[in-house]
Amino acid sequence: MSKSLRNTVWTGLIVGALAFAIYVGWRYADNASTATASAEIIAQGRQVYADQCAACHGADLEGQPDWRSLLPSGRLPAPPHDESGHTWHHADDVLFRIIKEGTATIVGGDYESDMPGFADVLSDAEIRAVLAYIKSTWPERERNYQEGVSQIN
Template identity: 70%
Template sequence: MSRRTVGLGIVAALSGTAVLALTWLLEALPGEAEMIARGRQLYAEHCASCHGDTLQGQPNWKRPLPSGRMPAPPHDASGHTWHHPDGVLFRITKEGPAAVVGNGYESDMPGFADAMSDDEIRAVLAFIKSTWPDRERLYQAEMSRREKERTQ
């Protein structure tokens, strides 16, 4: 493989990452600060009692509780929230995990359809995503982009 081929491959990869980062920034700019601030407030009101004030989740969140249900996972970069596209995160928050997992899955997390509007749920998710490092945000943004492509 020639140096030129390797160089072009690197440029292409970096260009793709730059485009993704630019897309993220352009989508995030209008009203994003206000949305994140509102999401932080709503998270404190509706989510922090289980998922933690600093999004750290409950202790031993990967092991079932005595009830057989799973503890609340962290929403920071140490958890798996950033592995899911926006549509999945929105649906889990609005309808509860059982709506996404199915098969009679039981969870201590309720759906928040009666407690928060769709825009408020989006604000909470914007706040959570704003706390992630760039790598996790870019990965999650790409997952969301792919999800949109599949559903269009």
């Protein structure tokens, strides 16, 4: 193997390893930042939740009554975000996309939902803060489960 070819192969290996390390570090940092959010971020998320989410999902994250039963419109009521709901079953990236793009966009098909996307209303940082606030209210078992699901994706 010529010296030039050997240098090209080594450069490719190094660049690939560096790109992988950056990707893994970014994924870990993103998950870790939402799992261990600061009190300031949680407070910001609490305020954004009160302003943008509580009208449908409840001031105490309790959701709408009978949230598992279809409304006359054929859509489901807003689910709770406390431990009695299913929010903690979903990975961070799914929850982020639901808030940003809306439930119907994520579920696909002919699914209809009253949950709009908030891409034009909330910044990515505000969405992460809302998720940090919601997660901060969960008992340890639900937080641990959700953290594990987020690391798989």
